[in-house]
Amino acid sequence: MESIGAANIGTHYDERSPIADELRDGQVHMWYWYDEQDEATLTEAVRRITRKVTDTLGLRSGERLLDAGCGPGETGVFLARRYGARVTGITLSAYEIERANERAASNGMEELARFQYGDYMELPFPDGSFDAVLALESLQNAPDPVRVFAEFFRVLRPGGRIAFSDFSLESSAEPKRLATFMSALKLPRLPTLREWLEYAGDAGFEVEEYTQCGPRVFGRRSKYVKAAMSRRQELLAKFGEEALGEFASRHLGFFAPRRDQVGYVIVAARKPRG
Numbered sequence: 001m002e003s004i005g006a007a008n009i010g011t012h013y014d015e016r017s018p019i020a021d022e023l024r025d026g027q028v029h030m031w032y033w034y035d036e037q038d039e040a041t042l043t044e045a046v047r048r049i050t051r052k053v054t055d056t057l058g059l060r061s062g063e064r065l066l067d068a069g070c071g072p073g074e075t076g077v078f079l080a081r082r083y084g085a086r087v088t089g090i091t092l093s094a095y096e097i098e099r100a101n102e103r104a105a106s107n108g109m110e111e112l113a114r115f116q117y118g119d120y121m122e123l124p125f126p127d128g129s130f131d132a133v134l135a136l137e138s139l140q141n142a143p144d145p146v147r148v149f150a151e152f153f154r155v156l157r158p159g160g161r162i163a164f165s166d167f168s169l170e171s172s173a174e175p176k177r178l179a180t181f182m183s184a185l186k187l188p189r190l191p192t193l194r195e196w197l198e199y200a201g202d203a204g205f206e207v208e209e210y211t212q213c214g215p216r217v218f219g220r221r222s223k224y225v226k227a228a229m230s231r232r233q234e235l236l237a238k239f240g241e242e243a244l245g246e247f248a249s250r251h252l253g254f255f256a257p258r259r260d261q262v263g264y265v266i267v268a269a270r271k272p273r274g
């Protein structure tokens, strides 16, 4: 697979995030529905993932959180508001930085939640400068996960926590379908749950919790389509036919794998106290 540079990833999210932001209320990530009859709205289904992943961090007021791959900021603003955490969000997307800082200001959270350009492959922060690190569906684009986990380990204080969530490989039976998916989402690799745990463990983290809830996430794609289609006219009026068409065409690759081929993992781990 070709290497995907930071500028390329930044452009990918500059193009993708505005409509995703609108559709999922600032959370550019997956959803969680219990079953096909679950009546939760898309916003609520997406918030469930935000809460499920960030709950594992056990944040306390005043703690310093790095939101690595922060998207358009709703997650970071939520964590500042709910826990009083001091959030530093980084992303490669200029659109996301502007939108996230706007969102922090309009929620009166600009003192607690700040967003800036940053590459998690080379973090511009001193050793031990955070109590917690969050990577909510951002590691999927990492050119070198070993390096990123080493960076997270470095910037955390001893005893600091990390939480991440992402896609996992559950069955490689139909490689063409997977290749289409990975190319559409710009994924250099699709690790298994075991590989995700190894990345964290090999960097020195002690894994404390993990789950694979793909059937309620990737497996509920049809509910996402239904929810998105119900807002089609509204999105059309705001973004226009061409932008919406491009956004939809990117989803073709997303839908390529069988439902049982792609999982969703949530992992919480700690840097040893020493």
Ligand SMILES: C[S@@+](CC[C@H](N)C(=O)[O-])C[C@H]1O[C@@H](n2cnc3c(N)ncnc32)[C@H](O)[C@@H]1O
Residues within 6 Å of the ligand: 006, 009, 010, 013, 026, 027, 028, 029, 068, 069, 070, 071, 072, 073, 075, 090, 091, 092, 093, 096, 118, 119, 120, 121, 135, 136, 137, 138, 139, 141, 142
């Ligand atoms: C799928 S979005 C998730 C956004 C956000 N965590 C959320 O859940 O709403 C992936 C995010 O990872 C960021 N990202 C990807 N590669 C990155 C890198 N090398 N350094 C920093 N951020 C990165 C993208 O810019 C984007 O904000």
